[in-house]
Amino acid sequence: MNKTLFQVSCRKAVLAGYGLRDGSYMSWSVPFAWWHVGLAFLAGASIAEFNLYLVTAVLHRGMCHRAIAYPALVRSGVALWLWLTVSTSTLSWIAAHLHHHANSDQDEDPHAPSSKGFWHVLLLTWYYVPHWARENWEGAAQRYLAPFRSERLLWWLELPAIFRLNFYFQIFGSLFVGPVAATFWLSRFVPYLLASGYVNAVGHTLGARPYGAVGTDATGVWQTIAGYLIGGEPLGHNFHHRHPSSGRFRLGRFDPGLWFAIHVMRGVPRNISI
Ligand SMILES: [Zn+2]
Numbered sequence: 332m333n334k335t336l337f338q339v340s341c342r343k344a345v346l347a348g349y350g351l352r353d354g355s356y357m358s359w360s361v362p363f364a365w366w367h368v369g370l371a372f373l374a375g376a377s378i379a380e381f382n383l384y385l386v387t388a389v390l391h392r393g394m395c396h397r398a399i400a401y402p403a404l405v406r407s408g409v410a411l412w413l414w415l416t417v418s419t420s421t422l423s424w425i426a427a428h429l430h431h432h433a434n435s436d437q438d439e440d441p442h443a444p445s446s447k448g449f450w451h452v453l454l455l456t457w458y459y460v461p462h463w464a465r466e467n468w469e470g471a472a473q474r475y476l477a478p479f480r481s482e483r484l485l486w487w488l489e490l491p492a493i494f495r496l497n498f499y500f501q502i503f504g505s506l507f508v509g510p511v512a513a514t515f516w517l518s519r520f521v522p523y524l525l526a527s528g529y530v531n532a533v534g535h536t537l538g539a540r541p542y543g544a545v546g547t548d549a550t551g552v553w554q555t556i557a558g559y560l561i562g563g564e565p566l567g568h569n570f571h572h573r574h575p576s577s578g579r580f581r582l583g584r585f586d587p588g589l590w591f592a593i594h595v596m597r598g599v600p601r602n603i604s605i
């Protein structure tokens with residue numbers, strides 16, 4: 332096949348995949364049923380919700396702050412699951428989060444609303460975290476990631492080529508295949524990514540500061556509802572900054588993230604006395 336013929340064949344194959352004809356536009360012609368789209372939305376939103384609880388219970392309270400202990404298999408399994416379902420890189424997340432604790436609300440903070448702006452942090456935390464990790468990788472690895480040196484899977488998932496392959500494969504394998512796959516991708520990524528932004532934006536701006544620490548605890552009905560949806564993180568973000576090594580985020584009140592960590596993920600809290 333000569334070069335021109337090959338190019339024409341490729342163009343036709345790509346256009347056919349999009350339901351288009353050469354030189355003319357047609358609507359998305361992949362056959363689908365609306366109830367499949369509805370099911371895809373429910374499945375994606377459920378995974379997003381489940382992942383928010385996994386993040387607070389295993390990634391944040393367990394692996395990052397070592398306040399709750401899990402078997403190695405659980406830690407690796409959750410890291411792989413989060414990487415596959417919402418493209419979260421565990422080590423980047425941990426390094427950026429520990430840097431956030433060390434430099435909260437200062438210019439060095441990877442996602443401080445005070446320097447980056449409330450809406451930027453709300454909408455773009457998903458970008459700030461991996462961007463900061465990429466720009467500061469060597470120093471971040473030395474300073475924050477030594478305890479994970481032997482966990483080879485986690486380092487492999489951080490390889491830029493592997494991360495990009497996963498991220499772009501999921502986008503092109505979902506958004507451009509058809510409405511069902513696109514809905515499944517959007518409904519699990521968008522709520523999850525916005526919820527992460529919510530914790531960092533609202534959790535450092537709105538609410539109460541009962542303890543001598545940065546961060547805010549949820550106040551009012553809507554912030555409380557959001558707090559429950561996000562695994563309890565915004566319910567006690569001020570408390571968490573005051574006591575980062577504690578497995579609980581609230582004193583004397585129900586903490587859904589701690590309940591999930593103990594009763595669903597079978598984690599063992601190292602410190603919930605405070
Ligand atoms: Zn914070």
Ligand SMILES: [Zn+2]
Nearest residue numbers: 396428571575
């Ligand atoms: Zn933390």
